Amino acid sequence: MSYTTNEIMTVAAARRLPDGAVCFVGIGLPSTAANLARLTHAPDVTLIYESGPIGARPDVLPLSIGDGELAETADTVVPTPEIFRYWLQGGRVDVGFLGTAQIDRFANLNTTVIGPYDKPKVRLPGAGGAPEIASNAREVLIIVKQTARSFVAKLDFVTSAGHLDGGDARARLKLPGKGPVAVITDLCIMEPDPVSRELTVVSLHEGITREQVTAATGWPVRFADSLGTTPAPTDHELQVLRALQQRTALAHGTAGGGGGD
């Protein structure tokens, strides 16, 4: 089956979520990917949304982080402070699944402002739960469309810590989790270099060239020596994803998984 770049991005991201993991899910692309994982190889994943649902199994994708569908299908719904205190800070989250507006070469994230903080060119929505997801989750997956405007040499504002200025910077700051382990885009998959922690392209999606990735990255992006090709989505993955999006469109009159929190 043929597929879009959005579809392979979602499928590739979903595949990174291990079965049995406790996953703190951001709204939008992360929610689509996490639910695709749950409906394919990871039926035993526990999806947590910051509004309170634990173990959500939505049949259609939520429009917002606090949809009734999440509450109705969850194992339990707790107050928001418990999600952040007992679950995220409590060290019970295996995978934090985040989107972002801007990202730099060390996978630090900006969702606060474009331009100076006090006189911003664009005021973005803000931190939400991302800073503490980025620091406390055992590992972090980032899913974001790749453009030179979003993959920047220098962030206007560091909202959430990735690997900071690289190397063992996280360990020196005593951040509990190991930080971003993969960035999945519509063009490729990047992983931090084991030593420098600089994001390195490890896999290109089928039909995507190095030049396209370089053009869509605001720094001189590195490619792994053993650069692979992202395995194409299987028919099953595509069928499940499309069915999910179709159910969502029918329910909401929209594809769901849009922007916002």
Add this chain to the structure above:
Amino acid sequence: MSYTTNEIMTVAAARRLPDGAVCFVGIGLPSTAANLARLTHAPDVTLIYESGPIGARPDVLPLSIGDGELAETADTVVPTPEIFRYWLQGGRVDVGFLGTAQIDRFANLNTTVIGPYDKPKVRLPGAGGAPEIASNAREVLIIVKQTARSFVAKLDFVTSAGHLDGGDARARLKLPGKGPVAVITDLCIMEPDPVSRELTVVSLHEGITREQVTAATGWPVRFADSLGTTPAPTDHELQVLRALQQRTALAHGTAGGGGGD
């Protein structure tokens, strides 16, 4: 109707609880008095027990601080941390209703040890919620049987602060509540002197002499100039109290409101 010294103690204590108040209730005598108040002049009192019930209206007295009867008749049952954090520390408790093992002339309370802490003659149950009830409730009522062993010149251990060493000691320590406003015993009612804060007998129960009170107090107890006589329990008060205790005995095979927490 004739009545016992226990009955007038309970009735006199119940009368001090204003209708509409939020009352944090200790088990035993305080629970009996608070429920008598609720069933007579204070139908709109909100009784809180440390195990979690808010607005409990038990038909029979609880054997323990966590009886199912409390949960079933309450407006809501919250986790114990909420009781202490959002309600007591939150400043939402008007009256703390306490018992004690020992009390001194400034209404400080000992429920920890008789004898030295590290080598006690009698190990008592301990603080429970009393230290923070004594400091955070807007005012505190104490109900306790009066003997020279319990009303002592010097406490072996100050578990919960009354008026400390008297005067404005509470204000100097910035204690939020105004502390004990009355001690109701089976012999009399004592109130702290407005200036020195030393407990002063303001009312003798009918038939009780000054000499009896003096003999049952381990310090040279003061009597108010305008020493009154505690109004006798009304027939209605006695009927309600006895019916409550009878229902309790039928339900539990005991009078309830016994020792313990």
Add this chain to the structure above:
Amino acid sequence: MTEFVTLREAVAGLIHDGDCVAMEGFTHLIPSAAGHEVIRQGRKDLYLVRMTPDLIYDQLIGSGCVSRLRFSWGGNPGVGSLHRLRDAVERGWPGPLALEEHGHADMANAYVAGAANLPFSVLRGYQGSDLPRYNTNIRFIRCPFTDEELAVSPAIRPDVTVIHAQKADRRGNVLLWGILGVQKEAAMAAKRVIVTVEEIVDSLDAPPNACILPRVVVNAVCLQPGGAFPSYAHGYYARDNRYYIAWDEIARDRETFKAWMQKHVHNTADFNEFRRVLAETAGAAA
């Protein structure tokens, strides 16, 4: 103790110019009707607090009611930006808006600390983030036992918290269920509490350990069915997603926004009339 009053009376009596006000709701049970009433009554200089300011805060900001905002994520959930919030921050229209920006974890903790009458909250957070550089109210302390460094933040203690809930009983106890967000903590943290409800019933018939606000913490209960529109009230009605999408267009332009507010809020007597006018507009557009 609870009074049963109209929303107009509750806002008039309990919310004053300059107050710190939290109208909480985590995409569920947003107190939209109460927000409109605050705009109608022309409150000024409010210090608003909310984890997730959305449409109703956009309307309050655009209407010039707000001078200061403590928050952690401001957007049109599932749609995009809040254009009135952006216009205030990016261009100071209709007036300057001071931001006190935190993360969600911090805000949730700060409500809990407020409910517990503590002056500050403690969390593991902000390591590596620029937020503490721009918000001097985010500080760090050391654990007196382990010497670990932890972030601290001032507790949230609103003058008034406003929430929408499913039910109140006739004594004033309030029941909510489904996604709870931080509403209970926001209410317990406040000096005064206003609750709008879908219905007032003889008995809540609540299951054990349900989320109930006891009447002694509720100052005013206002019957306002549909009061969370366009968000949803679990068990009553679903989110009206068309309104969220439409708001993106309305709020983009100052004049469009002003005209819409005039017609739908200032020229309507209450939320019920607002709903009628809105339905007519939608009918005419169809």
Add this chain to the structure above:
Amino acid sequence: MTEFVTLREAVAGLIHDGDCVAMEGFTHLIPSAAGHEVIRQGRKDLYLVRMTPDLIYDQLIGSGCVSRLRFSWGGNPGVGSLHRLRDAVERGWPGPLALEEHGHADMANAYVAGAANLPFSVLRGYQGSDLPRYNTNIRFIRCPFTDEELAVSPAIRPDVTVIHAQKADRRGNVLLWGILGVQKEAAMAAKRVIVTVEEIVDSLDAPPNACILPRVVVNAVCLQPGGAFPSYAHGYYARDNRYYIAWDEIARDRETFKAWMQKHVHNTADFNEFRRVLAETAGAAA
């Protein structure tokens, strides 16, 4: 992820000599069966934690399983003293017992801090009390914003928390209701969690926002109907008050206590057999 095992297997696999163990329950849902199994398996040198140590802790202490106790109120609820606890503290029998004594408010806060993975808890407390003189783990800090003095205490992080609950589903989610005490916080604060339950069901059919421990925090679920005897399980059985009263007599004397423990606990294979032997004794006495 949850394993479904016998109580014997759970205690053998998850509770070790020297562990910090919280068996919580606030007069409701006391994990008595689990306490007996710990005694049967002869655990030593335990550091027990509980707000309200009662009969089962008296039995553990008298049986020599415990070297240290963190608590805030130790008694036989509604009856009087714990004689084995007193004997250990007053006369060091069967061995010395180190006490770490706090107030209820502090203990509840310390469980919350443990559940939140914070190293300490903060409260307004202990002003004027002698407790901080005898417990150096109660300290005071100043608020970095208001300079107010506040008490702090180390978070409780048990190696193992054991609770009794009404139901588990076959996936391992646990539901409890009624008086909740600090059980949820104690479980969330622990490294390992054992839950004994009245029944295991296909579906919890829990109401919205019920108190549920999700399976990912539960290591072992053990089916043990009546496992909270002589305390009560809301919806299942009432407190057996005769047992509480009888315990006062049994525990007063060391030899009576030892003989009772031998016959009822050491000589029985499990809690079901204990209940049978106890019923026979009661029948013979009647």
